[in-house]
Structures are given as structure tokens and as C-alpha cells.
Amino acid sequence: MRGNFHIKKLYGYLLKTYIPLFLMTFAICLFLVLMQFLWRYVEDMVGKGLGLNVLGEMFLYAALQLIPLALPLSILLASLMMFGNLGENLELLAIKSAGISLIKAMVPLIVLIVMICIGTFFFQNNAMPKIQPKFYSLLISIRQKSPELDIPEGVFYKEIGGYNLYVEKKDRKTGMLHGVSIYDVSNGFQNMAVIICDSAEMRMSQDKLSLVFTMHHGQQFQNFTQGTENMNFSQEFIPYARESFVTKTMTIPYDDNFNRLEESVLQESSSSNYVSKNITQLRASIDSMEQFIDSVNIADRKVMKQYTYLSFRNSYPPNKRDSIIQHAALPEKTDLDTLLASKDIQTRTSILQSAYAKAENNGNDYMFRSMTKTTTQRNINRQWIEWHTKFTVSFACFIFFFIGAPLGSIVRKGGLGTPIVISVILFIIYYILNNVGYKMARDGVWDHWIGMWFSSMILLPLGIFLTYKAMTDSVIMSTDTYTNFFRKLFFIREKRNYTIKEVVIEEPDYDAIYRSIGELTEEVTLHLQRYGRLGYKSYWTDNGYDLGLASIRNRMEHILNQLSNSRNPMVIEKAKEYPVLIKYVRPFHAGSTPAKLCMYLFPLGVIVKLISGPFERRINRDLNAILKLNNDYNEILNSLKQKMAI
Structure with missing residues (x-):
């Protein structure tokens, strides 16, 4: 009962630590993505005289x-x-030492996540269909808003459609404007x-639908071409009115x-109404569009069968429409080139022109039909993308927790330094993968479920791997681990470092060392005689090789530990x-079931083996x-014995 009480207290401590931290990071991340939105659309909002209420509403919808x-x-x-703070403050070590x-x-954080x-x-299914139409309709309205009129000096102003102004x-x-050209x-x-x-005054009309220019002391020149369409003027002279x-x-x-x-414009548009639908409405819309494509395909097949390949039969009398099929069944085949060559030049020209016209008409007709089906399929892809997004965002939150928590316990670095760097790198990878999958699904290159779950399929194994490593207290972030790995990979030898000790507690027993x-x-x-050339079957089934190497390694290290206490420089240098000795690398233990299966493959x-x-x-x-070296040591030890005997 007391243990359960301590665990519950631990759960409360973890939740009290995590929730404020999560709220703080959420506010920071939301602010950052909102700034990204502002940098992306700042040109559409600046210089248009928008009120604070419109800008505030825009930022609210953008944040949501x-x-x-x-x-x-x-x-x-x-x-x-x-978890970086817990590891850095040794709190995670205390939790594990308590048997947790x-x-x-x-567990409490998993429940919270x-x-x-x-x-x-x-939120994605119920709130976003209401937020997104408001956001996009307001964004389009801001983009279509005319810029605030501010004519600069000394340059042409082209923001008024159909007019160029110079002041x-x-x-x-x-x-007052001086030196005006319109x-x-x-x-x-x-x-x-x-x-x-010479000068002009500019003001806006009361309904704000037009500009009124009052100009003083000037001239107007206009090309005089009205009513002269049938008159021929040279390119050097065009009449004008002044x-x-x-x-x-x-x-x-x-x-x-x-x-x-x-x-309602967005909600009623077939190309953008997916932003205002929940999963039920999206599924119904997808089914209706797929049925439409199926019906168009059936109709296309009927048209192709009736009008494309057999269209010549439509001009035949009913009693002769099947004669060409009966003729095709005869053993003697008519050479179409010879038949065409037997006609006169006008008939051949007429036949070829008719065939070309029919082919062109059929091509245009099916191109139009294919465009309709392509547009519908693209809308289906958009609807599927929106449908999967309702789930992928939630699953991404779950995956990122199982990446962040184990990685924090492994790195053991708190604060805002290292976690921010790691988070940004991982999120950039997720963002790139998500965009790649989105574009592939949108363009129909991949199936919609593959494209939208692509980032999750890549990051889920990473989360599982990091969770496993954190549970087994792995040192995957230790530089020594990777240093030793690359040393083994590139056969870089590790050197021994022995020095003469100032204080030796136990002098080496050279007689015992000689026997060892x-x-x-x-x-x-014996090991070299038996395993000097390791056969294919022995490699996969005989674990005596590994046991022999382990025994040799242990015996050698025991001898060297004793010799390291020597005060003789020659003994230390040798x-x-x-x-x-490195460990013999195998994918599986020799004699195990996976090793035997690999042997038979x-x-x-x-x-x-290679x-x-x-x-x-x-x-x-x-x-x-x-x-x-053993032979050399035997000579050194024999010489030491002789000196001691003298």
C-alpha cells in the first residue's frame, strides 16, 4: 500500500512538471508557426489599409x-x-533505483498524451471544418483587397488597373500632385x-468605388481610330486628337x-469544399465522386465501342452493317493499302481527310472527358488527404512523445539548448517527409494512405527503437560507443597503455606468470589448430570458437594485469x-535457431560468412x-630468474 502511495505521488509530480512545460512549449511553437504564416503572407496584408479588427480576426483564425x-x-x-531535466538532475536515476x-x-504522461x-x-474533425472556411475566405478577401492608394514620386504607379500614373x-x-502624367x-x-x-488633386468617391482626379492646365492626347476601321493608314502616321x-x-x-x-463560396466549390467537411461528409463525398468516375468510364467504353472503332457502320444501310464483319471472317484478307491505291486521287484525299477529321474529333472529345475525370480524381485525392489528416496529426503527437521522452532520458540534457536543437532537427525531418507524402498522394503518384502515413511509418520505428534503448539504459549517445564501433569497422587497433607504478601493492609472481x-x-x-580456418558449417553451428576466444582473452588479460605491477621497464614495454582481441562479430549466436536458418538460406x-x-x-x-610475444616473455622471465638467482 505504501509503495502504491509513493508511485501515485510520483505520478502527480510528473504531471505537475510536464503540463506547465507543455503549455509553455505549445505557446512558443504556436508563436513560431504563426510568425512563419506572417512572413509568408505579409505582402498580401501590408499596404491595404486593413483595420485592426480584420487583422486580429485573421491572426485568430490562423492560430487556430x-x-x-x-x-x-x-x-x-x-x-x-x-526527461532531460530528470536525467540531468539524477531524478530519473532515483526513480529507476526505486524499482520503477x-x-x-x-504511464500518467502516456494517459495524458x-x-x-x-x-x-x-478538434480536427469538428472544429477545423468550421475554422478553415473562415480562414481561407478571409485570406482570399484580403488578397483581393485593393492596395491603399499611395502614389510615389518619380516612378510609374501601376496598381490601378488599366492606368499608369507618373507624379x-x-x-x-x-x-496636391505636380507634374502629373496619366x-x-x-x-x-x-x-x-x-x-x-501641371497639377492635379485626387480624392476618393463617397462609395469608395472610384477615384476622382481634378486636373489643372494640361493637355489630353488620344489615338483617333474610332470609325476608321476600313481606312488604310501607314505605320508611320496614326491620327490622334488633342x-x-x-x-x-x-x-x-x-x-x-x-x-x-x-x-458558402468555398463550401459549394467542388475543388475546395473538403476544408469544411468532417470524416462522415468526406467519406460520402468520396463515394459519390468515385461513382461518378465509374459511370463516366462505363459511358466512355460504350462511346468508344459504338462511335470510335465501328463508326463507319453508322453510315451503312441496316442490312449491310454486318457485311464487313462477314468479310473479315473470309480466309482471303483484303490489303487496305491496295484498296486505297485503287481509288482516284480525289477519293483518296476525301477518305484521308475524313479519317483525319474523325480522329481529331475523337481525340478532342476524349481529351475533354479525360480532363473531367482527372479533375474529379484530383478532388478525390484532396478529400482522402483531408480524411487521413484527421488521424495522422493525432498519431504524430503520440509518436513524438515516444521519441522525445526516451531521447531525453538518454541525452540527459535539460533546459532550452540541446532539446531545441534536437526537436528542430527531428521536426524538420517530419515536415519534409510529411510534405513529400502529401504531394505524392495529391498528385496520385502514391496511394492516399501511403502518402499520408509515410512520415508516421518512418518515425514509428525510430520511436520504438529509442524507447527500447531507454528501457535498457543504452549509451547510444555516448561518443565512446561510436568510437569503438568505427574502430572495429575500419580495423583501427586499440593500444594498451601501461606505466611503471610508484606504489605496488602486490608484486608479480613471475613463476606463476611463467606457468600461465x-x-x-x-x-x-590448440585454438589455431582447430579453428585456424573456420568452415561454413562450423561458423553457424559451433559455438566453441567464441568460447575459446573468450577464454584466451580472459587468461591473457589476467596475465597482463599481473605484469602491469612490475617495476621492470622491459616487462612493461613488452x-x-x-x-x-576483438569480439568475433556474428549476426546470431552460433548453434541458435536463427543461425541455422541463415545457414540453410x-x-x-x-x-x-564472407x-x-x-x-x-x-x-x-x-x-x-x-x-x-609469449616466447619473448619466456626469455625475459628466464633472464629475470637468472639475475635473481645470482
């Missing part, structure tokens, strides 16, 4: 719409930071009009109002020359080196 993107990253970062495994300590995943699914100088206090191409370039005036004025008023259409797009060296020599010799077994060949040859060279 970006929650599925920020949630997995925040879970990953919070898990890394929390990592998975058992993660499952609840978050369920909540994310309902030489502006009076900021009075708003190029009116709203009626086409052939009917272009140019207005040049008008001089003291004051002239001109109205230019310019909509400065903010016209909000109705949400003789036993080691005998054991190495001990440094002994090789460090003949090509695979031979390949693995790969292990360099390790076997190195071990044999090291064993021969041990025999030579």
Missing part, C-alpha cells in the same frame, strides 16, 4: 488553423526537456489616351472597399605490445602475435 502543426512539435520539445521502470514512470491525441482528433512631385501638406490603356493600346497636366484644358475632371474605377468573401604464459600458449595453439549465409572473413583473419594474426 496552425494548432495541428504546432502540437506535435510542442509535445516533442516538452518531452525532451522534461521507465515505462511505468511514463492519449487524451491530447483524442482531443486533437475531435513628379507631391505636396504632403495640401495633397496613361489610360483601359480601352486597349490602340485607343490609348495620355493626359499631361485637347487643351484649364480644369478637367476624370473618374477612374477603383474599388477601395473591403469585400468579404462568403464562406605456457598454458596460454598451449590454449592459443606488455604494451599485446594486441587487444545458402546465398545469404555465404554473404554473411563479410566476417576480415574479422577472422585479424583474430588469427593477433593469436599468432600472442604466441610470438
Whole structure:
């Protein structure tokens, strides 16, 4: 009962630590993705005179719409930071020393993450269909909003459709424009009009649908082509009309109002209505579009059968329509080229023109039909993508927890430094994989379920691997682990380092060492005689090789440990020359069931045996080196005995 009480207290401590950390990281991640949204669409919002209420509404919908993107990253970062802090403060070590495994300590957090995943699914299924139409309709409305009118000095202003304006100088206090040139191409370039005036005043009409220019002391030039369509003018002379004025008023259409797009436009559009549907509505829409494609395919097959290959029969009398089929069944076949060559030139031309026209008409007709089916299939892909997104985001949150928590316990680094770096790298990988799968599913290159679950299929094994390594207290983040691996891979020898000790507690017994060296020599010799050339069957079934190497390694290390206490420099230097025996690398233990199965898979077994060949040859060279060093040591020990005897 007391143990259960302590575990419950631990659960409460973990939840109190994780929840504030998760809320903080979620706010940070949401802010970051919101800034990414702002950088992406800043050009569409700046310079259009939008009110704070419109911008605030836009950012609110954008933040809600970006929650599925920020949630997995925040879970990953919070898990890394929390378990990194626990490992760095030795709290995780205390939990494990109390007999509580990592998975058992993660139980309350797993329950919390499952609840978050369920909540994310309902948010995707129920809230997003209402948020996304509001977001996209408002975004389209902002994009279509005309820019705020601010004509610069000394450059042409082209933001007013059909008009180019040039202002030489502006009076900021009075708003008067000086040195104004207006190029009116709203009626086409052939009917272009140019207005040049000394000064002008510009104001917006009351309904904000047009600009009113009041111009002073200027001239208007306009191409004079109306009513002259049948007259031939040379390219060097085009008549124009010139008008001089003291004051002239001109109205230019310019909509400065903010016209909000109705949400129903998106909901009723077949190409974008998927953003406003839940999984039930998406499934019904997908079924209806698939039935439509099936019906179009059936109709196309009927049309192809009736009008494409056998269209010539439609012009035959009913009693002769099957004569060509009966003629085709005769043993003698008519050469179509000879039949065509027997006709006169006009008949052949008529036949070929008719065939070309029919082929072109059929090609155009089926191209149009294929475009309809392609558009419908693309809409189906979009609907499937949205359907799978309801589930993939929730599952991504679950995966990222099982990546972040074990990785944090392995790295054992808290704070915002290392966790942020690792989180950003992992999230970039997830983002790239997710985008690749999304585009492949959208374009129909992959099946929709493969594309949308592609990132999860890649990251799930990583989460399982990290969880297993964290449970077994693996040192996968230790540099020594990878250093030793690459040393073995590239056969980089590890050197022994012995020095003469200032204080020796136990002097080496040279007589016992001499006998041990003789036993080691005998054991190495027997091993080389038996396993000098390891056969294919022995490689997979005989575990005596590994046992013999382990015995040789232990005996040699025991002898060298005794010799390291010697005060004789010659003995110490010779001990440094002994090789460090590597472990013979095998995929499975010799004699085990997987090893025997691999042996019977003949090509695979031979390949693995060949790969292990360099390790076997190195071990044999090291064993021969041990025999030579043993002989040298015997001579050194004999000389030491003689000196001691004298």
C-alpha cells in the first residue's frame, strides 16, 4: 500500500512538471508557426489599409488553423526537456533505483498524451471544418483587397488597373500632385489616351468605388481610330486628337472597399469544399465522386465501342452493317493499302481527310472527358488527404512523445539548448517527409494512405527503437560507443597503455606468470589448430570458437594485469605490445535457431560468412602475435630468474 502511495505521488509530480512545460512549449511553437504564416503572407496584408479588427480576426483564425502543426512539435520539445531535466538532475536515476521502470514512470504522461491525441482528433474533425472556411475566405478577401492608394514620386504607379500614373512631385501638406502624367490603356493600346497636366488633386468617391482626379492646365492626347476601321493608314502616321484644358475632371474605377468573401463560396466549390467537411461528409463525398468516375468510364467504353472503332457502320444501310464483319471472317484478307491505291486521287484525299477529321474529333472529345475525370480524381485525392489528416496529426503527437521522452532520458540534457536543437532537427525531418507524402498522394503518384502515413511509418520505428534503448539504459549517445564501433569497422587497433607504478601493492609472481604464459600458449595453439580456418558449417553451428576466444582473452588479460605491477621497464614495454582481441562479430549466436536458418538460406549465409572473413583473419594474426610475444616473455622471465638467482 505504501509503495502504491509513493508511485501515485510520483505520478502527480510528473504531471505537475510536464503540463506547465507543455503549455509553455505549445505557446512558443504556436508563436513560431504563426510568425512563419506572417512572413509568408505579409505582402498580401501590408499596404491595404486593413483595420485592426480584420487583422486580429485573421491572426485568430490562423492560430487556430496552425494548432495541428504546432502540437506535435510542442509535445516533442516538452518531452525532451522534461526527461532531460530528470536525467540531468539524477531524478530519473532515483526513480529507476526505486524499482520503477521507465515505462511505468511514463504511464500518467502516456494517459495524458492519449487524451491530447483524442482531443486533437475531435478538434480536427469538428472544429477545423468550421475554422478553415473562415480562414481561407478571409485570406482570399484580403488578397483581393485593393492596395491603399499611395502614389510615389518619380516612378510609374501601376496598381490601378488599366492606368499608369507618373507624379513628379507631391505636396504632403495640401495633397496636391505636380507634374502629373496619366496613361489610360483601359480601352486597349490602340485607343490609348495620355493626359499631361501641371497639377492635379485626387480624392476618393463617397462609395469608395472610384477615384476622382481634378486636373489643372494640361493637355489630353488620344489615338483617333474610332470609325476608321476600313481606312488604310501607314505605320508611320496614326491620327490622334488633342485637347487643351484649364480644369478637367476624370473618374477612374477603383474599388477601395473591403469585400468579404462568403464562406458558402468555398463550401459549394467542388475543388475546395473538403476544408469544411468532417470524416462522415468526406467519406460520402468520396463515394459519390468515385461513382461518378465509374459511370463516366462505363459511358466512355460504350462511346468508344459504338462511335470510335465501328463508326463507319453508322453510315451503312441496316442490312449491310454486318457485311464487313462477314468479310473479315473470309480466309482471303483484303490489303487496305491496295484498296486505297485503287481509288482516284480525289477519293483518296476525301477518305484521308475524313479519317483525319474523325480522329481529331475523337481525340478532342476524349481529351475533354479525360480532363473531367482527372479533375474529379484530383478532388478525390484532396478529400482522402483531408480524411487521413484527421488521424495522422493525432498519431504524430503520440509518436513524438515516444521519441522525445526516451531521447531525453538518454541525452540527459535539460533546459532550452540541446532539446531545441534536437526537436528542430527531428521536426524538420517530419515536415519534409510529411510534405513529400502529401504531394505524392495529391498528385496520385502514391496511394492516399501511403502518402499520408509515410512520415508516421518512418518515425514509428525510430520511436520504438529509442524507447527500447531507454528501457535498457543504452549509451547510444555516448561518443565512446561510436568510437569503438568505427574502430572495429575500419580495423583501427586499440593500444594498451601501461606505466611503471610508484606504489605496488602486490608484486608479480613471475613463476606463476611463467606457468600461465605456457598454458596460454598451449590454449592459443590448440585454438589455431582447430579453428585456424573456420568452415561454413562450423561458423553457424559451433559455438566453441567464441568460447575459446573468450577464454584466451580472459587468461591473457589476467596475465597482463599481473605484469602491469612490475617495476621492470622491459616487462612493461613488452606488455604494451599485446594486441587487444576483438569480439568475433556474428549476426546470431552460433548453434541458435536463427543461425541455422541463415545457414540453410545458402546465398545469404555465404554473404554473411564472407563479410566476417576480415574479422577472422585479424583474430588469427593477433593469436599468432600472442604466441610470438609469449616466447619473448619466456626469455625475459628466464633472464629475470637468472639475475635473481645470482
